Amino acid sequence: MTGPAIAIAGLTACSGCQLTLFNCEEELPLVADRFHFAHFPMGISEAEECGPLDAAVVEGCVSTPEDLETLINLRNRSRLLIAVGTCAIWGGIAAMKNNESRKELAETIYGEAAHALRTFVPGPLHRFVTVDFTVTGCPPEKGEILATLSALLHGTLPVFPGYPVCTECRNRENLCLLIERNELCLGPLIQSGCNARCPAVSIKCEGCRGPASEANAAAEMELLLEKGFSRDEIVGRMRRFYPEWDHERRY
Amino acid sequence: MSDVIEIRPLTRVEGHGIVRLYLDGKRAERVELALIEPPRLFEALLLGKRFDEVPEIICRICSLCSTVHRVTSLLAVENALGIEVSPETRLYRELIVYGGQIQSHALHLFCLALPDYYNAAGFADLAAKTPDLLKLGLRIKSVGNLIQETVGGRLIHPVNIIPGGMGKRVSRPDLLKLQGALEDVLPAAVETHNLFASFAAPTRPLPRHSFLAVQGETAASLFGDRLDSSRGRSVAVTNYREALPENVIAHSHAKQSRFEGEEVIVGALARLNLGMKLPPMADKAFIDSRVKLIGVDIWGNNLAQAVELIMTVECALETVTNLLNKGAGPVGPAAVTPRKGSGSAATEAPRGVLIHSYDFDSRGYCTAADIITPTAINQEAMERDLLALAREMESADDAELRHLLEMLVRAYDPCISCAVHLVRL
Numbered sequence: 001m002t003g004p005a006i007a008i009a010g011l012t013a014c015s016g017c018q019l020t021l022f023n024c025e026e027e028l029p030l031v032a033d034r035f036h037f038a039h040f041p042m043g044i045s046e047a048e049e050c051g052p053l054d055a056a057v058v059e060g061c062v063s064t065p066e067d068l069e070t071l072i073n074l075r076n077r078s079r080l081l082i083a084v085g086t087c088a089i090w091g092g093i094a095a096m097k098n099n100e101s102r103k104e105l106a107e108t109i110y111g112e113a114a115h116a117l118r119t120f121v122p123g124p125l126h127r128f129v130t131v132d133f134t135v136t137g138c139p140p141e142k143g144e145i146l147a148t149l150s151a152l153l154h155g156t157l158p159v160f161p162g163y164p165v166c167t168e169c170r171n172r173e174n175l176c177l178l179i180e181r182n183e184l185c186l187g188p189l190i191q192s193g194c195n196a197r198c199p200a201v202s203i204k205c206e207g208c209r210g211p212a213s214e215a216n217a218a219a220e221m222e223l224l225l226e227k228g229f230s231r232d233e234i235v236g237r238m239r240r241f242y243p244e245w246d247h248e249r250r251y
Numbered sequence: 252m253s254d255v256i257e258i259r260p261l262t263r264v265e266g267h268g269i270v271r272l273y274l275d276g277k278r279a280e281r282v283e284l285a286l287i288e289p290p291r292l293f294e295a296l297l298l299g300k301r302f303d304e305v306p307e308i309i310c311r312i313c314s315l316c317s318t319v320h321r322v323t324s325l326l327a328v329e330n331a332l333g334i335e336v337s338p339e340t341r342l343y344r345e346l347i348v349y350g351g352q353i354q355s356h357a358l359h360l361f362c363l364a365l366p367d368y369y370n371a372a373g374f375a376d377l378a379a380k381t382p383d384l385l386k387l388g389l390r391i392k393s394v395g396n397l398i399q400e401t402v403g404g405r406l407i408h409p410v411n412i413i414p415g416g417m418g419k420r421v422s423r424p425d426l427l428k429l430q431g432a433l434e435d436v437l438p439a440a441v442e443t444h445n446l447f448a449s450f451a452a453p454t455r456p457l458p459r460h461s462f463l464a465v466q467g468e469t470a471a472s473l474f475g476d477r478l479d480s481s482r483g484r485s486v487a488v489t490n491y492r493e494a495l496p497e498n499v500i501a502h503s504h505a506k507q508s509r510f511e512g513e514e515v516i517v518g519a520l521a522r523l524n525l526g527m528k529l530p531p532m533a534d535k536a537f538i539d540s541r542v543k544l545i546g547v548d549i550w551g552n553n554l555a556q557a558v559e560l561i562m563t564v565e566c567a568l569e570t571v572t573n574l575l576n577k578g579a580g581p582v583g584p585a586a587v588t589p590r591k592g593s594g595s596a597a598t599e600a601p602r603g604v605l606i607h608s609y610d611f612d613s614r615g616y617c618t619a620a621d622i623i624t625p626t627a628i629n630q631e632a633m634e635r636d637l638l639a640l641a642r643e644m645e646s647a648d649d650a651e652l653r654h655l656l657e658m659l660v661r662a663y664d665p666c667i668s669c670a671v672h673l674v675r676l
Contacts, residue, residue, distance in 0.1 A: 012289035014668050015265050016314030016407045022358055022374075023396055023406060025389035029382060032375035043362065044373030045262040045657070064289040066267075093311045094291040105295040117504070119290055139314060139407040201404040201411040201419040206307060208408075236300075240308070 004054035004152055007039035007074055011067040012094055012122055013060030016139040017085035018042050024142050034153055039074075053078035055152055061087040061094055063122040075129040080157075082148065083125045086138040090210040090242040093138070095122040098243045133157050136191050138208035138241060144193055162213035164188055165205050169196035177204045182227050184237055189215040210242050214251040221247050258653055261660055263363040263373060265315050266667025270656055272641050279641035284634045284660070286505040286626075288667045297620040302328050302589065302611055303414050309607070309622070310408050313668040315358065317408045318351035318399055319600040320607075320669075327607040328414050331594025332615065334587055339580035340416045342570050343402050345471045347409060348598065349567040350398025352473065354406075355601035356519070356556045356563070357395060359664045360443065361388025364553050367658050368450055384446070387439050391560060394436045398567060401425050416583020426575050433568040437532070440560040444536045447557040448543065453658060457548035457639050460632045462521035463510050465597045465604055472528050472566055473599040479525055480510055488597040491606050495623055505627045505670035514631040517603025518664065519555035520544065530569065533562035549636060549662045556601075556664070589615025600625055602664050626670035629663050 010018055022028065022043070038048045039056075056074035058081065060067070075081050086092040097105060102121050106114035125131050135144050147158040161167075165187040169176070177199055178185040185204035187196070191212045198205055211217075217238075224234045238245050254274040261268040271283040293312055297305055305328055310321040322344050329336065362374045365384065371377045377385045396406045401421055403409020411418045461482050467475025478494060479485045486494040495508045509515070523544050529537055536558050537544065544551050544558070595608035603625030610619040640659055644652050 010267075012291060014311055014314045014317070016311075016317070019314045019358075019407060022362055022392075023354075025393040025396070028374065028389060029378045029385060032378035035375075037373070037375055040373070041260050041262045042265065043263065044375060045366070046372040047262070060289075063291075066287070067289060093296070093308065096308075097292075097296055105292045106290065108295040108298070109290075109292055117290055122291075138311065139405075197405050198410045198418075201417075203404065203410045203413065203418040206410075240304075 003034045003036055005036045005038045005052065006152075007053050007056040007078065008037070008043070009039065009056065009058050009070055009074060010042065011058065011060030011070060011088070012063040013085065013087045013092070015042060015059070017059035020139050020142055020145055024146055027146055031149060035149070051077065055080040055082055057082045057084050058088055058125060059085050061091050061122040061124055062128055063094060064119050068128060071125060071129055080132045081125070081129060082133045082135065083131045084135045084145070085140050086136055086208055086210055086241050088125050089134045089136050091122055091124050091244070092241055095243050096239050096241070098122065136209045137194065141193055160193055163192050164212040164215065165190045165192050165194065165196050165199070165209070168192045168194070169199045172196055172200055174199045175202070177202070178223070184224060184229055184234065186220070186238065188220050189217060189238075207238060207241050211245070215249070216251050217245055217247050218250045256649065256653065258657055261657060263366065263661060264665050264667065265313065266665070268660070268665065268667050270637060270660065272637070272656070277645050279638060279645065282634050282637040282641060283502045284630060284637060286503045286630070286667045286670050288504055288670070290504050294620040294622070297617050300617050302332060302587070302615040302617065305609060305617055305620070306414070312622075313666055314407045315355050315666055316351065316600045316602070316605075316669060318347050318403060319598055319605060321409055321412060322348055323596050323598040323605050323607045325412060325414055326596035326598070327594045327609050329594070330596055331592040331609055331611050332414070332587060332590055333592065334415050334585055336416055336585065337581045337583060339420075339574065339577060340582050342574050342577075343417060343421065343582065344412060345474065346567055346570045346574070347399055347402040347412065348473055349563040349570065350395045350402065352563045352601045353395030353560065353567070354392050354399065355395070356560050357388050357392035359601075360447065360553060360556055360560070361385060361392070363664075364661050367661065387442060391436050391439050391443065394432045394564070397432055398429055401429055413584055415585035415587055416581075418584075420579065420582045421574070423575070426571055430568065430571045430575065433564055433571065437561070437564050437568070440564045441532065441536065443560055444540070444554070444557040447554045448540050450553075452550040453655060454550070454640060454643060457550070457636050459546065459548055460516045461510075461513055462524045463515040463517050463604055463628070464522045464525040464527065465599050466525065472562065475597065478510070478597065478604065480515060481524055482513070484511055488595055488606065491595060491597065491608070491623070495606070495628070497623070497627070503630070505630060505667075507630050508623055508628045509631065510628070514635065515628065516549065516632050517625045517628050518552055519559045520547070520549065520552040521603060522599060523555050523558060529562055530565035532565055533558055536561050549632070549659070552662050552664065589613065602626060602629070602666050604628060624666070624669040626663075626665045626667060629665065630670065633660060633663050633665070
C-alpha cells in the first residue's frame with residue numbers, strides 16, 4: 001500500500017469501469033501492492049477526504065451537484081485526472097436523450113416527485129474540469145486499464161491507437177456487417193481498442209467507445225442513407241453513447 | 252432534540268448510498284437508507300427504442316448484473332413478440348446467467364464482504380493479510396468471467412445474446428476450456444463454503460422476514476414463471492404488478508416494493524429457504540449448514556451465497572456438458588416479425604428477484620418499460636433491520652455501531668445502480 005496515491009470514484013454510471021479493475025483477477029493483488037488507494041469507496045472503507053493525489057480515476061458522467069462536488073474535490077487534489085469509460089468522456093448512455101427536456105424525462109418516471117430530484121443534463125467530465133487522460137469504452141478494456149496503471153507507476157501515460165474499429169475488424173478478417181450484410185454498423189466512426197469484439201461475433205458495432213479521432217461522420221451518414229436506413233434511425237443509433245455528433249463532419 | 256449518525260458514503264457496495272440513524276438520547280428513533288445514486292431515467296430512455304435495442308441499452312443499468320439484466324430483458328422482449336428460441340439458445344442463456352452469478356457472488360464474498368471478517372479496510376488490506384484467500388476468491392471470480400466472456404463476447408454488457416438467439420455459437424474447444432476451468436474451480440467453491448460456515452453471526456438474531464423467489468417446476472435453477480413467498484403465496488410472473496406495487500419515498504431515489512403488502516427479502520438466502528433445486532455438492536453443503544440458513548436473519552446471506560457458488564459451478568458444468576453432448580444445434584437468431592404486444596419475465600439475479608416488462612407498438616417500438624430490481628424490494632427490510640440493529644447496540648460506541656450497520660447493509664449485497672432509475676411508467 002505504498003506507491004502512487006490514487007483515487008477511484010464513480011459518478012453517474014453503472015460501476016462497470018470500476019468493476020473492470022476488479023475483473024483483472026490475476027493482476028489485482030499486484031495492483032493492491034503497488035498503489036496507495038486514498039479514496040475508493042466501492043473497494044475500500046477507509047478514505048482520505050483531503051491530501052494530494054497522484055492520479056484520480058473517475059468513472060461516469062456528471063448529472064448531480066454531488067457528482068460535481070466529488071469531481072472538483074478530486075481535480076483539486078490530483079496531479080492527473082483520468083476519465084475512464086464512455087460516460088466520463090462522451091456523456092454515455094445517460095446522455096442519449098440530452099436533446100429532450102430533462103424535467104419531462106424525470107416526470108415520466110417519478111411523476112410529481114420529480115421536482116425533488118436534484119439532477120441536471122448529464123455531461124462529460126471535460127465540461128467541468130480539465131481532463132488529462134482518457135480510457136474509453138463501455139466497459140473499458142481490461143488491457144487498457146492495466147496499461148494505464150502500469151504507465152502511472154513509471155511516471156508516464158500510454159498511447160492508444162486513434163484509428164477506428166474497422167481497422168481491427170479487418171485485421172481479424174471478420175465478415176463486414178456494414179458492406180456485406182447491410183447492417184447499421186458504426187465501426188467506421190468508432191474508436192478502436194476493443195479488437196472489434198462485437199463484429200467478431202456477428203454483432204454490429206453499437207458505438208460504445210465514442211468517436212475515433214478523425215471520424216468521417218458525413219460519409220457514414222451518406223452510406224447508411226444509401227442503404228435505406230432513415231435519418232432518424234441513424235441519428236438515434238449514433239446518439240446512444242455520444243449525443244453531440246457533427247453529422248456534417250468530413251476528413 | 253435528536254442526534255444523527257450518518258454513514259456517508261456506504262462503502263464496499265455497488266453505487267451511492269447513505270444511512271442516517273436518528274437518535275433520541277441514546278435510543279435509536281428511526282433509520283433512513285437513502286439510495287442517492289444519480290437517476291439515469293432508464294425507462295424514459297427506452298421509450299421509442301426498437302425491441303432489439305432494448306436489451307442493449309438496459310443492460311447498462313448495472314455492471315455487476317448486466318448479464319442477468321440482458322437475459323431477463325431478452326426473455327421479456329421475446330414473450331412480448333412471440334419469439335421462440337432453440338433449446339441450445341436456452342442452454343447458453345442459462346450458462347451465462349450462472350457465469351454472472353459466479354462472478355457477482357465471488358466479488359461480493361471476497362472483495363466486499365470478507366475484509367470485515369479480517370479487520371481489513373478492503374481488498375488491498377486483504378491482499379496483505381490473507382493473500383491466499385483473496386486469490387482463491389479471484390480464481391473463482393475469473394471462471395465466472397470466462398463464461399461471460401466466452402458466451403457473451405464481452406464480460407460486462409455482453410453482446411452475443413440477442414432476441415431470437417445468438418450472434419455466434421461458442422466453439423467446441425471453447426466449451427471444453429470452460430468445462431476444464433469449472434472442474435478446476437469446484438473445490439475452491441467448496442472451500443469458500445467451509446470458510447463462510449466458520450464465521451459466527453456478528454450480533455444476536457435480528458427480526459425475521461418473509462422470503463420471496465422466482466420458481467418454476469420445469470425451469471432451470473434461477474429461472475421460472477412464478478413468484479413464491481415463504482408465507483405460501485404464489486403469483487404468476489405475468490401478474491407481478493398486482494403483487495409487487497411500488498411506492499415513491501421521500502428520502503430515496505429508488506421506489507420501494509412490497510409483496511402482497513408485506514416487506515420481503517430476496518436473494519440467495521431467500522432462494523435457499525424457498526427450496527431451490529440444488530445439485531449434489533451444493534446440496535451437501537446446504538445440509539451441513541442447514542441450521543445457519545433456514546429461517547435465519549440476513550446475516551445468513553453470505554453463507555447462502557457461498558452455497559450458491561457451489562451450485563452455480565455445478566449447474567454451469569452440467570450445462571456445458573449438455574451443450575457438448577448436444578452437438579451443434581441452431582442458435583438462430585430466429586427471424587422476428589415485429590408486432591404489438593406486452594411481455595414480462597422474471598429471473599433470479601445474484602441479489603434476488605428481477606422483473607422486466609415491456610409494451611411494444613405494431614412496429615416493435617417500446618411504448619412502456621417497467622423494471623423491478625432486488626435491491627428495491629430489499630430496501631424496506633434493510634431499513635427495518637438497521638433500526639433493530641441500532642436498538643440492539645445502544646451501548647456500543649460510535650465506531651463499532653457504524654461498522655456493524657455497514658456490515659449489515661453489505662450482507663444484503665445491495666446494488667444501488669439497479670435500484671434507482673427503475674420505476675413504473
